[in-house]
Amino acid sequence: MQYIEPHAHMVSRTTDDYRQLALTGCIAISEPAFWAGWDRLTQDGFEGYFRQLTEFEPKRAAQYGIQHYTWLCLNPKEGENRGLAREVLQCIPKYLERPNVIGIGEIGLNRVTQNELATFADHVALALEYKQLILIHTPHLEDKYKGTKVTVETLAKFPGIEPGRVMLDHAEEHTIEMILDNGFRTGLTLYPETKVSIPRAVDIVEKYGPERIYVNSACDWGHSTPLAIPQFIMEMRRRGHPESLIRRIVLDNPAEFLQQSPKFRLAIDDTQGRYVPNR
Amino acid sequence: MKRIPGRCPLNTHQIVDEYFIENRHRLLDIAAFLDRLDRSSDGRPPADDFRTRAFGQALQVLLDPNPDRLRRIHMIFSDPTTEPREALDRKAAWGAYNPSLEAL
Numbered sequence: 300m301q302y303i304e305p306h307a308h309m310v311s312r313t314t315d316d317y318r319q320l321a322l323t324g325c326i327a328i329s330e331p332a333f334w335a336g337w338d339r340l341t342q343d344g345f346e347g348y349f350r351q352l353t354e355f356e357p358k359r360a361a362q363y364g365i366q367h368y369t370w371l372c373l374n375p376k377e378g379e380n381r382g383l384a385r386e387v388l389q390c391i392p393k394y395l396e397r398p399n400v401i402g403i404g405e406i407g408l409n410r411v412t413q414n415e416l417a418t419f420a421d422h423v424a425l426a427l428e429y430k431q432l433i434l435i436h437t438p439h440l441e442d443k444y445k446g447t448k449v450t451v452e453t454l455a456k457f458p459g460i461e462p463g464r465v466m467l468d469h470a471e472e473h474t475i476e477m478i479l480d481n482g483f484r485t486g487l488t489l490y491p492e493t494k495v496s497i498p499r500a501v502d503i504v505e506k507y508g509p510e511r512i513y514v515n516s517a518c519d520w521g522h523s524t525p526l527a528i529p530q531f532i533m534e535m536r537r538r539g540h541p542e543s544l545i546r547r548i549v550l551d552n553p554a555e556f557l558q559q560s561p562k563f564r565l566a567i568d569d570t571q572g573r574y575v576p577n578r
Numbered sequence: 579m580k581r582i583p584g585r586c587p588l589n590t591h592q593i594v595d596e597y598f599i600e601n602r603h604r605l606l607d608i609a610a611f612l613d614r615l616d617r618s619s620d621g622r623p624p625a626d627d628f629r630t631r632a633f634g635q636a637l638q639v640l641l642d643p644n645p646d647r648l649r650r651i652h653m654i655f656s657d658p659t660t661e662p663r664e665a666l667d668r669k670a671a672w673g674a675y676n677p678s679l680e681a682l
Contacts, residue, residue, distance in 0.1 A: 379666045410671070412663045440671035444656040473652035498597070499648075505584040537596065539587040 302528050302549035304328045306515035316525045321363035323529040329368040331405035331434050334376035336520055342386040353397040370404035370434050378418035401560035404434025408446040427459045432560050437469045447474040451481050484511040484556050489527035497534045513552040551576035632674040
């Protein structure tokens with residue numbers, strides 16, 4: 300089955316991972332800007348990263364027939380540094396016109412500090428000013444519930460927000476209702492330990508239905524699985540779910556969200572350049 | 579939000595057939611973790627650590643016949659406060675909320 304990987308940090312992965320993704324049906328990847336595992340010290344460091352995301356990584360993906368899209372930001376783990384955040388925010392607009400840039404992300408909160416919140420709000424304002432899609436990271440583990448709640452409350456203070464253009468990613472069982480109830484889209488991140496397991500993700504789809512939900516691997520330099528989506532497909536089949544429902548979660552829903560950016564177009568699309576689900 | 583009354587397509591017997599072995603494995607791993615704590619080199623009581631205290635509370639929920647166990651366990655581990663921290667204490671989350679905010 301063809302699928303979209305809507306959240307993968309491919310700069311941290313090997314070319315063999317691209318090969319495995321292609322072999323299992325991945326046709327497009329969206330790669331949010333992320334933390335390198337250590338703090339970048341300068342605006343130049345970020346600009347080098349943005350060039351990697353917009354120049355080098357699309358070429359690497361294309362070698363395996365995978366379309367590569369990206370999101371730009373200073374990520375939540377570095378959001379505490381307000382001075383650097385301001386500098387990076389000033390340099391982002393000149394990259395937004397690049398052909399594979401589809402939005403601002405992954406922004407949000409990490410330990411839910413006042414500075415992180417201010418940096419998050421600055422990114423939201425930038426996204427609205429430049430009419431960009433928004434991809435939001437919700438925090439880890441004990442910080443997830445509080446961080447998601449603060450995120451939703453902060454977004455409510457921006458009158459220009461269109462919830463259907465905002466993805467609150469890494470939802471779990473205790474946060475998904477507050478995300479969907481406020482009209483946002485959400486992602487279930489299939490992680491070996493620290494987010495949602497694959498059987499739990501299928502449970503969530505069974506409980507809440509497929510509307511505005513997609514799944515992703517969020518594979519990066521940490522403990523993660525690039526082939527999590529094919530494993531999700533297997534788990535759905537194991538329980539007897541129809542192929543149409545599976546396709547909706549792994550292809551139709553991410554396409555519906557991402558192609559709100561005029562730059563996101565799948566190679567399997569119709570003559571208008573848009574992917575049209577066959578439901 | 580109104581939940582879709584979606585059930586797992588498998589019947590009870592099928593769910594047990596499909597998932598019993600892997601969950602038996604997980605249960606044994608938890609038992610081994612608790613036994614390992616009992617065998618620690620310093621003999622310090624596991625309950626001295628806020629994470630194992632939360633873990634113990636979560637185990638009680640597993641034995642509770644009422645539904646929604648997973649969400650209740652999430653909330654045992656979650657930070658219940660509502661105000662942002664004044665400053666960053668560390669980059670990584672602990673896995674459980676520490677009410678005393680003590681570093682290990």
